[in-house]
Amino acid sequence: MPYPYSDLREFLEDLKKEGELAEVDAEVDWNLEVGAITRRLSEMGMGRSVKAGGTPAVIFNKIKGYPDYRICAVTHSNVKRVAMMSGHPDPDKATLDDLQDIFLEAMDNPIKPVVVSKKDAPCKENKVFGDDCNLYDLPAPMIHDGDGGRYLCTFHLVSQKDPDTGWTNWGMYRAMIHDRRTMGGIMIPYQQGPSLYFEKYEPRNEPMPFAIAIAPDPLSLFYATCPVPAGVSEMDVIGGARKKPLEVVQCETCDLLVPASSEIVIEGVIPPKVRVHEGPFGEYTGYRASGRALQPVYVVKAITYRNNPILTMSNMGVPVDDCDIACGIGWAAKYKRDLQRDNVPVKSVNVMPEASTNLLVISTKTPYPRMAQRIMATVFTNPVSQFISSFLIVNEDVDVFDPVKVLHALVTRVHPENGVHVYHQTGNPLAPYGSLEERLSLTAPQILYDGTWPVDWPKLNVPPLSSFKTIYPEETQNKVLKRWKEYGLK
Ligand SMILES: Cc1cc2nc3c(=O)[nH]c(=O)nc-3n(C[C@H](O)[C@H](O)[C@H](O)COP(=O)(O)O)c2cc1C
Ligand SMILES: [Mn+2]
Incomplete structure (x- = not known):
């Protein structure tokens, strides 16, 4: 396994060897057909590997009207x-918990990127500038019926720079095509890229340069969804995850850096005080809950791309898709780290993929009263807590990675009044349960389910869990396990 992958193509080769990639050679339509296939794959896969009954990743080799x-x-x-x-040593046995640890290790051991020359950067094989740019030359899919347009950017990274400190941020923020040279995306306040625009560039009446890398190496895509703190560059954390510097290259029209192996790079500026209607879009919550709203505009100055480029x-x-897994891992890892920093005796954290990341479950010891509220502080x-509607805090005996155990705890341990x-x-503009007004004004409320046993209950008041592991003496458990086959059971 050639870890770290230098580009997406190397990763796809390896996926193929593992039976984790399907190649579709039949011609498919960018207009809804690609969307319907990928949606069905996500829903059938349910986050499982192909060996475990899941579905593969997919590459479409022939897009109607886009032969290249x-x-x-x-x-x-x-x-x-x-x-x-x-780079997990045994991907078949990997768990969400392991991947959280890998993320935290990368954050603790950043490695700065290397800047390669433009002639050595695959993403510079083809270049188009100014009025020659035409976003419709790219096979942007119409992903869901009812989307506000063709979304070119739904798995990519957006790079922008703090004009005061020089800090470069990478994040993943959706964008749809308005016309040949402009795009629009939902810019949610408190997200790092949008904050730089709303709080720094726009008040100074300055355009914000941006660079969008579509289909860089798979780890760069993953880290663009992660809550890397302000002031820390995703490029350095990706270097840490790769245990070797990421190769980046300078843009053509500004000094932003993007992964050199990216299949497609779009450069330009977001001008101040310009807004165009964007959306709606079928979102990560599993609903098309964002309306059509006025959003800032990406104005394209250059497009560079590899030969025969791939668009990610x-x-x-609904569960389980890329966002559920990718965002879930990074968000949960960051919560775990923050809780440890604040002396909370946290055991495990899961932003549940099976709940489309709308449920954060935390297991903990409860030495003091109001532990759940302490955790919520x-x-x-x-800031990503804005995107999670429900929070469940449980004692450490609950396996937060097992959806059945989590559901059982939710309905048996949470007192309906207390x-x-x-x-x-700050509320979620995409909250399906929020009224239109709550969504637009970022005031949709959130809910905490405190599933911890009250610390002032005498021990005997806590009902024992009636499970194989907890209700039988160890001796009986061992005897039954030893004789299992003898009983004729599998
Ligand atoms: C497929 C996908 C699409 C996303 N789209 C958006 C988006 O449009 N707007 C947004 O604020 N966050 C979006 N996110 C979540 C952000 O990528 C995530 O919160 C990330 O941490 C943002 O980077 P930042 O912390 O540098 O702001 C998306 C995530 C995924 C996986
Ligand atoms: Mn960031």
Whole structure:
């Protein structure tokens, strides 16, 4: 396994060897057909590896009307594929917990990128400038019926720079085509890229340079979805994850850096005080809940691309898709780190892929009363909490990675009067349950389910869990396990 992968193509080769990639040679239509196929793959896969009954990632080799292009999708939607790109020693046995640890290790051991010359950068094989740029030359899919347009950027990274400190941020923020040279995307306040625009460039009446890398190496895509803190560059953390510097190259029209192996790079500026209607879009919550709203505009100055380029996309919707796995890992790891920083005796954290990342489950010891509220104080220091509707805190005996155990704890341990708390923090503009007004004004509330046993209950008041592992003496368990086959059971 050639870890780290130098580009997406190397990763796809390896996926193929592992039976984790399907190649579609039949001609497919960018208009809904590619979307419907990738949606079905996500829903049938449910986050499982192919060996475990899941579905493969996919590359479409023949797109109607776009003979020179390919589209690749569903690459990050199971643990095995993310484990492969992360250099996990045994991807078949990898867990979400392992991948969280790998993320934290990378954050702790950053390595700066190397800047390669433009002539050595595959993404510079072809260049188009100014009025020659035409976004419709790229096979942007119409992903869901009802989307506001063709979304070119749904699995990519957007690079922008803090004009004061020089810090470069990479994040993944959706964008759809408006016309040949402009795109629009939902710019959510408190996300790092949008914050630089809203808080720094626009108040100074300056355009914000941007660079969008579509289909860089798989780890760069993964880290663009991760909550890397402000002031820390994703490029350095990716170097840490690769255990070797990432090769980046300078843009043609500004000094931003992008992965040199990217299949397609779009450069330009987001001008101040310009807004055009964007959306709606079928989102990660599993609903098309964002309306059509006025958003800033990406104005394209240059497009560079590799020969026979691949466009990466994601098809967000009901579980389990790329966003559910990729965002879930990074967000959970960051929560775990923050809780440890704040002396919370946290055991495990899961942003549940099976709940489209809308449920954060934390298991912990409860030495003090109101532990769940204490935990929420830390949770809300992370701006991505805005994207999670529900929070469940449980004692450490609950396996937060097992959806059945989590559901059981939710309905048996949360007191309907004492255990349910409504929070009014910055709300999610995409919250399906929010009224239109709540979504637009970022005021949709969130809910905490406190599933911890009250610390002031006498021990005997806590009902014992009636499970094989907890209700039988160890001696009986061992006897039964030893004789299992003898009983004629499998
Ligand atoms: C497929 C996909 C699409 C996403 N689209 C958006 C988006 O349009 N807007 C947004 O604010 N976050 C979006 N996110 C979540 C961000 O990528 C994530 O919060 C990331 O941490 C943002 O980077 P930042 O911390 O540098 O702001 C998306 C994530 C994925 C996986
Ligand atoms: Mn960031």
